[in-house]
Amino acid sequence: MRTARLEAFTDGVVAIIITIMVLEIRVPRGADLASLQADVPVLLAYLLSYVNVGIFWNNHHHMLHVTERVNGRVLWANLALLFWLSLVPFVIRWIDEAGFVPLPVAAYGVVLACAAVSYTVLQAQIIAVNGRESQLAVATGNDRKGKLSVALYLAAIVLAFVRPWLAIALYVTVALIWLVPDTRIESLVKRMGTE
DSSP: OSSSHHHHHHHHHHHHHHHHHHHTTTOHHHHHHHHHTTTTHHHEEEEHHHHHHHHHHHHHHHHHHOOOOOHHHHHHHHHHHHOOOOOOHHHOOOOOOSSHHHHHHHHHHHHHHHHHHHHHHHHHHHHHOOOOSSSHHHHHOOOHHHEEEEEHHHHHHHHHTTTTTHHHHHHHHHHHHHHHHOHHHHHHHHHOOOO
């Protein structure tokens, strides 16, 4: 089967996730800058989460543009990725309610790590359907960037129980690594002229 429905479904779910994230942000109680200042940490958590969800969506978009076929396994792997991304608003809300304390900060990392692993599984399933010689397989190679991201998430989860702010710094580091779309796939998309 073709990728159009999978891409449209994913786009819709990601749009809902982002909408839920913004709806979860509480409006400051007062009308001055001091009232807003108390909410700066959760606004920064929202920004980081928005960027993270955007990174997954952006790379997913590019990956599907170089994918010819999908099957049931790809659909289930995609659902797993969307499941973990749908938990991002929950962990942001938990951090907002509890503060930047170990368990909620670690849970944020668990959600991101599981989303990253799910993305890797999705990528592997797409390659399995389209073949080891497919454009995606050639472009991704051994996926060092993906493996590094999972390792940094796991390190951040452990660090969250020692120094939550160091864990947040690692989450930011992973986002910065991926802020520019995966150039291996991006260059393929440009050559194919499918944007």
